[in-house]
Amino acid sequence: MSVKIKVQPSGKQFEAQPHETLLESALRSGLSPAYNCNNGTCGECRAKLLSGHLSETKFHDFTFTDSEKQAGYFLLCRNCAETDLEVEVAEAGSVADIPQQAVKAKVKSLEKLNDHVMLVRVRLPRSQTFRFLAGQQATINIPDLEPRNKSIASCPCITQFVDFHVGYNPDDPFSDTIFNQLKVSDPITLTGPEGKFVLDEESTQPKIFIAYETGFSAIKSLIEHAIGIEMTQPMHLYWLSPDEENMYMHNYVRSWTDALDNLSYVGVTGYEETQCLEQGVEKIITDFPDLSGYQVYMSGPEKKMRTMIEKMMAHKLKREQLFIDVQRRY
Ligand code: FES
Structure with missing residues (x-):
């Protein structure tokens, strides 16, 4: 009991x-x-x-x-x-309460979520965990490669491992190494955490989450945290990707909406890139023509989010209610 x-x-x-x-x-x-x-x-x-x-x-x-x-x-x-x-x-009341850490870890598993996205699971040593708040990023240090900041895709409630979603780009040495060279048990050092993209738990305003492709990783961590603290206000997730394949955890998100009455989900896909962004923001402002009472959390490449932000501001989204996580796809 x-x-x-x-x-x-x-x-x-x-x-x-x-x-x-x-x-x-x-x-x-x-x-x-x-x-x-x-x-x-x-x-x-x-x-x-x-x-x-x-x-x-x-x-x-x-x-x-x-x-x-x-x-x-x-x-x-x-x-x-x-x-x-x-x-x-x-x-920890805020990101300032989380200490900077450097943790020598190992690759626990590498799982292709589809042909374009790899789930990299990093196993933490028994004697040291990596502390962060949901939505934050960590720097991944792999020998002989430029360190790469990536949003953490797992929830801080898990103490044994940390997940990252890495997109494929054969011209990027980091991405290419992840897809073609990295093996289970290879060393990885995590440093950080970084970023202030964390859930405002004090606010009772409904939340709108917007993920562009692998920007879903930070949003996933936030929503899992919201589920952990039993957040009751309405939450609305929009996942945008020109290519349906890059909405690589669609069924996992469906399992959230099956279990939670206060979470809705819309996937926007099947258009070329600019059109996808336009369709995404149109859908959001059609669903919520007045955004003054909402908090919006967005994660994706900066350029992609800028156009959407301008349109949402025109629909009364206030700057202090907007939370942005800038990250590249790979
Ligand atoms: S004694 Fe180290 S976390 Fe409990």
Whole structure:
């Protein structure tokens, strides 16, 4: 049976299952607690028990002083909840609270989502995770290649790996290496995270998400986070691509809309590039002629988004309600 955890000072609440550590349940519920190693060594996930009972499940190297123990300090990554709890936790409130990291990792898997897009899954070491907020980017460092900033396609709730979607371009050495040379277990160093393209969780305004081709990666991370925190306001996703093949997780998105009453999805495809952008923005402003009450999150190449932004501004979209993630396709 699950128990309820109340977090101070934010006042957020989440449910924890008896078999999962408090760190796992907090991340699954979309919280951003401070942590690093996930194995009881670094002490960064320290929290303070204000009420309720814990069960310490796993041995840990990190030690608290006697006075810290008496004050109720414990590690989120080594403890489960036996009863409803109230705990004091250091949480990231914004991107400024996430430390810059450099994590030596390895390729866990390479999966072609279609002929043009590769899902690169990076396996993090057991002793170090890569902390980020949903929607942020990381720099991928592969030996002998220029480092490349890419939006993270997975949710911060997963501590073992980080996903990226890389488009194919034979003339780009980074993309060509990903498609034709990189192998499972090859080394990759992740640095970052970067960017302020994160969900405004305080706002109750409905959200419009716009992805252009692999810009879907950042949008995917945001929507998975919105699902984790059980965001209730309406969310509308528009995925644009001249080539239907480049809407490479269409069925996955359909599974979201099947499960969520507050998420709608429109794919705009089948036109040449300029027409696709025009059709996309026309569809959005037809659906929402007055955008003054909406937040808009867009991810894709800068040039492609500029025309759309001008049109949406003409439909009362305010600059402070627009969130942009600029990234190249590959
Ligand atoms: S002790 Fe390092 S994350 Fe818990």
